[in-house]
Amino acid sequence: MAGDFKVTPYKVEGKIDYDMLAKQFGLERIDEALLERIRKHTGMLHFMLRRGIYYAHRDLNWILDEYEKGNKFYLYTGIAPSGPMTIGHLVPFMLTQWLQEKFGVEAYIQIPDEEKYWARGRPLEEIHELSYDAALNIAALGFDPEKTKIFFDMEYAKTLYRQAVRVAKRITFSMVKDAFGMTNESNIGWIFYTSMQAVPAFLKSVEEGHNVPCLIPLAVDQDVHFRLTRDVVGKLGYYKPATIEAKFLPGMSGDAKMSASSELDTIYLHDDEATVKKKVQRMFTGQQATAELQRKHGGDPDKCVVCQNYRYIFEPDDKKLKAIFDAERDGTLLAGEHKADLAKRINAFLEQHRRNREKIKGRLDDFIVRD
Amino acid sequence: MAGDFKVTPYKVEGKIDYDMLAKQFGLERIDEALLERIRKHTGMLHFMLRRGIYYAHRDLNWILDEYEKGNKFYLYTGIAPSGPMTIGHLVPFMLTQWLQEKFGVEAYIQIPDEEKYWARGRPLEEIHELSYDAALNIAALGFDPEKTKIFFDMEYAKTLYRQAVRVAKRITFSMVKDAFGMTNESNIGWIFYTSMQAVPAFLKSVEEGHNVPCLIPLAVDQDVHFRLTRDVVGKLGYYKPATIEAKFLPGMSGDAKMSASSELDTIYLHDDEATVKKKVQRMFTGQQATAELQRKHGGDPDKCVVCQNYRYIFEPDDKKLKAIFDAERDGTLLAGEHKADLAKRINAFLEQHRRNREKIKGRLDDFIVRD
Numbered sequence: 001m002a003g004d005f006k007v008t009p010y011k012v013e014g015k016i017d018y019d020m021l022a023k024q025f026g027l028e029r030i031d032e033a034l035l036e037r038i039r040k041h042t043g044m045l046h047f048m049l050r051r052g053i054y055y056a057h058r059d060l061n062w063i064l065d066e067y068e069k070g071n072k073f074y075l076y077t078g079i080a081p082s083g084p085m086t087i088g089h090l091v092p093f094m095l096t097q098w099l100q101e102k103f104g105v106e107a108y109i110q111i112p113d114e115e116k117y118w119a120r121g122r123p124l125e126e127i128h129e130l131s132y133d134a135a136l137n138i139a140a141l142g143f144d145p146e147k148t149k150i151f152f153d154m155e156y157a158k159t160l161y162r163q164a165v166r167v168a169k170r171i172t173f174s175m176v177k178d179a180f181g182m183t184n185e186s187n188i189g190w191i192f193y194t195s196m197q198a199v200p201a202f203l204k205s206v207e208e209g210h211n212v213p214c215l216i217p218l219a220v221d222q223d224v225h226f227r228l229t230r231d232v233v234g235k236l237g238y239y240k241p242a243t244i245e246a247k248f249l250p251g252m253s254g255d256a257k258m259s260a261s262s263e264l265d266t267i268y269l270h271d272d273e274a275t276v277k278k279k280v281q282r283m284f285t286g287q288q289a290t291a292e293l294q295r296k297h298g299g300d301p302d303k304c305v306v307c308q309n310y311r312y313i314f315e316p317d318d319k320k321l322k323a324i325f326d327a328e329r330d331g332t333l334l335a336g337e338h339k340a341d342l343a344k345r346i347n348a349f350l351e352q353h354r355r356n357r358e359k360i361k362g363r364l365d366d367f368i369v370r371d
Numbered sequence: 372m373a374g375d376f377k378v379t380p381y382k383v384e385g386k387i388d389y390d391m392l393a394k395q396f397g398l399e400r401i402d403e404a405l406l407e408r409i410r411k412h413t414g415m416l417h418f419m420l421r422r423g424i425y426y427a428h429r430d431l432n433w434i435l436d437e438y439e440k441g442n443k444f445y446l447y448t449g450i451a452p453s454g455p456m457t458i459g460h461l462v463p464f465m466l467t468q469w470l471q472e473k474f475g476v477e478a479y480i481q482i483p484d485e486e487k488y489w490a491r492g493r494p495l496e497e498i499h500e501l502s503y504d505a506a507l508n509i510a511a512l513g514f515d516p517e518k519t520k521i522f523f524d525m526e527y528a529k530t531l532y533r534q535a536v537r538v539a540k541r542i543t544f545s546m547v548k549d550a551f552g553m554t555n556e557s558n559i560g561w562i563f564y565t566s567m568q569a570v571p572a573f574l575k576s577v578e579e580g581h582n583v584p585c586l587i588p589l590a591v592d593q594d595v596h597f598r599l600t601r602d603v604v605g606k607l608g609y610y611k612p613a614t615i616e617a618k619f620l621p622g623m624s625g626d627a628k629m630s631a632s633s634e635l636d637t638i639y640l641h642d643d644e645a646t647v648k649k650k651v652q653r654m655f656t657g658q659q660a661t662a663e664l665q666r667k668h669g670g671d672p673d674k675c676v677v678c679q680n681y682r683y684i685f686e687p688d689d690k691k692l693k694a695i696f697d698a699e700r701d702g703t704l705l706a707g708e709h710k711a712d713l714a715k716r717i718n719a720f721l722e723q724h725r726r727n728r729e730k731i732k733g734r735l736d737d738f739i740v741r742d
Contacts, residue, residue, distance in 0.1 A: 165525065185545060
């Protein structure tokens with residue numbers, strides 16, 4: 001059934017129709033003209049932009065208007081750990097890092113270390129460890145320590161709570177009930193939580209004492225937080241934050257979204273070589289039942305999770321990506337080789353990532369702000 | 372109609388039947404045996420205890436059991452400013468100060484500077500000023516700076532939020548809805564708030580790394596917060612806080628509770644001499660229509676607000692209080708003189724209070740803890 005899917009920050013179900021989702025959420029599409037405007041400033045486009053992985057936005061043209069007037073924006077994104085970070089989690093951070101570099105702007109990165117305790121019952125101690133690990137993963141992606149602030153809600157609560165107080169006043173239970181699917185039996189922490197997530201969207205304006213435009217790269221499931229946020233932040237007299245929104249890296253089986261809590265559906269950044277190999281083996285390719293049939297009929301790269309992994313993250317070069325897609329389509333690339341190649345590519349990526357983590361480890365505190 | 376009254380932290384209505392209230396809330400009465408137990412440690416009893424102004428409790432016997440085993444309790448009380456402090460607000464603080472002195476224990480005093488923004492829409496800037504003024508009023512009552520911590524929620528949020536997170540997880544919207552009369556249109560700050568008020572009831576146990584008994588002096592309208600708190604704090608593995616609960620100083624017109632937000636129903640700690648005189652003039656005495664009739668029939672000290680002001684706060688000496696009550700009852704004390712005497716007494720009290728405030732002003736920071 002068309003439209004038979006559900007996307008909230010706490011649940012992604014069904015086969016997502018991203019066009020319909022953009023309409024439902026009231027997002028604008030990222031079109032060629034907008035990409036061209038970005039390219040003017042960045043020289044080239046990030047492959048996630050070229051490939052429509054970031055496909056929708058709010059007020060991105062306004063962000064560029066302001067930028068062109070000399071009014072720099074800042075970036076805000078984040079992650080609420082409920083498990084170790086996956087390759088899917090890289091999508092917003094890779095774009096954020098790229099935007100920071102190309103536009104020379106600051107980035108605020110929130111790691112709420114209470115959200116999944118409230119929303120999912122994860123133990124606080126576990127989240128605490130996951131949060132530091134996430135910070136290290138993020139810093140290792142090449143963020144500029146001079147221009148990046150990473151913070152954990154509970155360690156930055158004096159700064160955040162004061163502002164969350166102002167947000168919470170303007171959001172009712174009815175509003176969060178509709179937005180997040182809460183019930184009367186939901187805990188009051190989870191009910192309050194969106195106030196904390198709203199704060200970094202105007203925190204720099206508070207700090208500077210004047211309005212600073214904010215751009216939020218995010219996966220589209222988080223949009224509802226920022227719909228509420230935009231409304232409230234506007235009422236508080238700050239600029240409404242702009243957003244740039246991504247589709248989900250598909251899960252192993254071709255599901256809409258890779259799940260961080262489903263061990264087998266997910267490649268973690270900490271997975272070792274053998275584990276990655278094993279997991280990639282399980283990826284859905286949609287290839288024909290036999291090598292012979294595959295050679296004859298070919299496959300569909302749009303449905304092949306191996307191809308999609310290249311497209312989302314592991315093959316930045318468009319020509320090389322096209323070669324892979326073509327080989328999948330014309331049946332010359334069989335599943336075994338296809339998967340072995342991707343496993344190699346992911347392992348090389350993760351090995352480099354681990355080296356970057358090691359290098360940055362001693363300097364993590366250069367990124368973290370605390371009260 | 373019997374029982375036709377309502378007592379919540381956000382609304383006190385009707386003529387309160389304190390016996391029925393204790394039953395409704397599940398409180399134990401403070402009886403002679405319990406008073407005797409306290410007297411054993413304090414030598415004498417505070418007049419508010421002798422007179423049954425503090426009339427109910429939870430687990431106060433347990434507090435004394437632990438104390439007698441050498442396990443000292445600490446005190447926790449507070450005030451959420453929505454207006455300047457009134458003489459009625461003194462009731463919990465005067466007893467808390469006395470308990471601190473007599474038992475040699477610490478006191479934690481919470482001044483939530485967000486609650487009335489959420490619950491009543493008071494401006495934050497106004498609350499901020501009122502909060503500092505309240506801290507000065509409280510410190511001026513003779514608290515020991517070595518043994519007292521006063522904190523404002525927003526300035527102590529790093530400490531408080533971390534613990535409130537644990538509380539909020541265990542309270543549902545249904546629970547606060549029932550307890551505080553919220554609706555779906557209540558804001559999510561107010562819904563969350565009780566989590567912050569719960570924290571000081573176990574904060575010392577967190578700080579010490581072992582369980583410390585906590586005793587909370589309060590006006591009975593706050594009981595519902597601590598019913599929730601006791602439940603949650605028990606689940607977190609800490610001692611449930613004990614409480615000792617007071618009746619309300621009646622309002623000018625004989626209403627159940629002096630209202631801090633009804634200017635004319637209230638004597639503020641900052642009122643000058645003339646204002647106090649004028650306000651005391653308005654007090655309900657229940658005396659007869661003429662001096663002649665009053666001399667003949669006398670009045671009822673239990674209904675006379677002037678008498679009750681002496682009883683609650685301004686006449687600690689039982690013999691002198693009895694003389695005043697007798698004179699009211701037998702008709703020898705006419706309203707004019709009665710009121711003039713009380714105004715003089717209140718003004719002397721407030722003048723001393725202002726001197727104490729001045730003396731302590733420069734040392735207020737000795738009491739305040741911040742993150």
